[in-house]
Amino acid sequence: MKKKVSVILAGLVLMLAFQAGSALASAIKMDGIIEELIGTRYSYGGTTTKGFDCSGFTSYVxxxxxxxxPRRSADQANAGTKVAKADLQPGDLVFFDTSGKNNGGISHVGIYVGDGNFAHASTSKGVIIEKLDSSYYKPRYVTAARVLDESQYEKFIIAAEKQ
Incomplete structure (x- = not known):
């Protein structure tokens, strides 16, 4: 599984190499953070590496x-700028209605990592990377938000260089 994750993340890095250099540095840093968390167990209300729930994972990263x-996935959906599914970029938050009510409410969040994949804290598998258009998540997709802007990417370059 780790090899598959590394291949996905390597593909993301190559894809981003064609974008602005500052965005690349930010994506590399985020990839490293996410990769270290793969396999961390799920814990309702969890916000640390001892266990995450979905919004605890995104908040941590x-x-x-x-x-x-914000702490809750529904509140995170109001952070940043709305993004069309076709315009997703690595680092965008993706939101789902997994409540079973199918009313468009937000009950789950993950981080888009590119190539149609997103990282999230699964209740059954912990932190994993899955296909956005899987048979489970595709019909439950609600919206996406971009919380990173160009000035923040510049800040990440400096932070990444210090690590």
Missing amino acids: FNKMGIDL
């Missing part, structure tokens, strides 16, 4: 990059 996100 973005906090490591100097960005504070």
Whole structure:
């Protein structure tokens, strides 16, 4: 599984190499944070490497990059700028209605990592990377938000160089 994750993340890095250099540095840093968390167990209300729930995972990753996100997935959906599914970029938050109510409410969040994949804290598998258009997540997709802007990417270059 780790090899598959590394291949996906390597593909993401190559894809981003064609984008702005500052975005590349940010994506590399985020990839490193996410890769270290793969396999961390799920824990309802969890916000640490001892266990994450979905919004605890996204909050943790973005906090490591100097960005504070609201704690709840529904509140995270209101952070940043809305993004069309066709325009997703690595680092965008993706939101789902997994409540079973199919009313468009937000009950789950992950981080888009490119190539149609997103990282999230699965209740059954812990932190993993899955296909956005899987048979489970595709019909439950609600929206996406971009919380990173160009000035923040510049800040990440400096932070990445210090590590």
